[in-house]
Amino acid sequence: MNTNYHRELVTGVAPHTLRHLWPGSRIGKPPLVIWIPALLIGIALTLPLVYLVIRGSSASEEAWSLLFRSRTVLILGRSVILVATVSTLSALIAVPIAWLTIRSDIPLRGFWTVTTALPLVIPTYVGGFIVVSALGPKGLLQSVLAKPFGIEHLPDIHGLVGATITLSLLSYPYVLLTVRAALQNIDPSHEETARSLGNGSIVSFFKIVIPQLQPAISSGSLLVALYTLSDFGAVSLLRYESFTWAIYQQYQTTLDRSIVALLSLVLVTVATIALLIETYSNSRIRHHNVSGDTQRPPVLVRMGHWRWPAFAFCTAIVTFALVLPLGVLSYWLIRGVSVGEPLLILWTASRNSIFVSILAAMTTVTCSMPVAALLVRYPGFISRTVKTLGFAVYALPGIVVALSLVYFGAAIAHPIYQTVWILLIAYIVLFFPIALGSIASSLLQIDPKLEDASRGLGRSALETMRSVTLPLMRPGILSAGALVFLVAMKELPATLILGPLEFNTLATSVWSASSEAFFARAAAPALMLVLLSSVPMAFLISRRSGNPL
Secondary structure, rough: HHHHHHHHHOOOOOHHHHHOOOOOOOOOOOOHHHHHHHHHHHHHHHHHHHHHHHHHHOOOOHHHHHHHHHHHHHHHHHHHHHHHHHHHHHHHHHHHHHHHHEEOOOOOHHHHHHHHHHHHOOOOOHHHHHHHHHHOOOOOOHHHHHHOOOOOOOOOOOOOOHHHHHHHHHHHHHHHHHHHHHHHHHHHHHHHHHHHHHOHHHHHHHHHHHHHHHHHHHHHHHHHHHHOOOOHHHHOOOHHHHHHHHHHHHHHHHOHHHHHOOOOOOOHHHHHHHHHHHHHHHHHOOOOOOOOOOOOOOOOEOHHHHHHHHHHHHHHHHHHHHHHHHHHHHHHHHHHHHHOOHHHHHHHHHHHHHHHHHHHHHHHHHHHHHHHHHHOOOOOOHHHHHHHHHHHHHHOOOHHHHHHHHHHHHHHHHHOOOOOOHHHHHHHHHHHHHHHHHHHHHHHOOOHHHHHHHHHHHOOOHHHHHHHHHHHHHHHHHHHHHHHHHHHOOHHHHHHHHHOOOOOHHHHHHHHHHHHHHHHHHHHHHHHHHHHHHHHHHHHHHHOOOOOO
């Protein structure tokens, strides 16, 4: 397996490749400056799981009976159905777009490369708010159709259909960016050979390209599955009773946190099963070949009369996933301003969001660097354990991570309880795997002989890291920081629970207004959130050229 493909799987969302040694790995024990910080990060990542075990072990018989009742099984089944439908639909959207923007002569190919990835900046709770306000009862569409056609009722958008459409349109970029990166590394000569033998572009795509893209599709779909499993905003606004929503309802309606812990442990189990399935799936298809960095650029496939249906497909996806949401937000913003809706809260919320997201990006990247060094240069038990913990916690809803920090904050870290700093710790725990992937990928590209040469000239490990390693890692570090900033801007449950009193962010402002159906009031912070999040997203697209998240 070549370096590009190996790097994609190890540093992306597929943890199964940890059983392989990294290229450039070293023999011997890692220095203290690496493994001690990595060990501390690993301890921090265990806090949510330790909390769940402590709470779950003290659960009453009533809590256990609640766990095994038929309604709990029904809600779990609903969550699994949602995960399956969203993951499948996301892949069906993303894979054609990836091929069209990399290998075809579709009109405006560069434009689609950027715009098809931008729906990732729209939080799911904003998407849910947009769907409800536009397509729900007494929504914009019903108002438009009422007078000319006399339509007073539209089909109910709430439930599985609304949640699936919303989450798929906002989550498919996870698969898109992963598949696009893998497609860039596939040797185009295989497709060209198939076409020279009389196979058309479509036949070559399914026989040659899809088998080689299966690991990337599987990895991207896993990220979508975990994202859907932990989603709270869209399912709550669209009234789809998923497991995460059930956990939040239990948190609000009962003082017995053991019930929440037991339900969360079920969620961890489901996420672990998803990880195992993805591991098994990719382990069976590792034989597919991906070429190295020396491959020649592909010759674009001429679509002929299929160019315009492909153009229409990309137009439809961008319209529904990006243009329509921005249009609905703009409408409600204009309507709110016209009736005197105050916007003063927007500036305070924007300042708080930017402040805490920058802090989250800086600290999460810093914490990820020693673990990345351990993964790349000294793979072993500690590195495998820390990364596994990171992905296990990533599957948890933000509300569970927040509750664990409430527990430990009140017990052993009272000075930072209900401050920005405990919220910052939650962001580090939640977003650690995202930063780790980008940083480890960047470090993997650095030849360890450069570091050896620096040490041979008498420089210490810290001096070598400062003068040699960090400058070469700069693109990966910047990409990791931009991505963490993006997801921190969107984070809702942890911010609601752990944020200081009167600490309003754009995310909490959107939620508080939209949950009470004050759509005009929610539009301004939602639009500002999308616009601010577009900055790091645009940076990621230009910097990484489609590398996987």
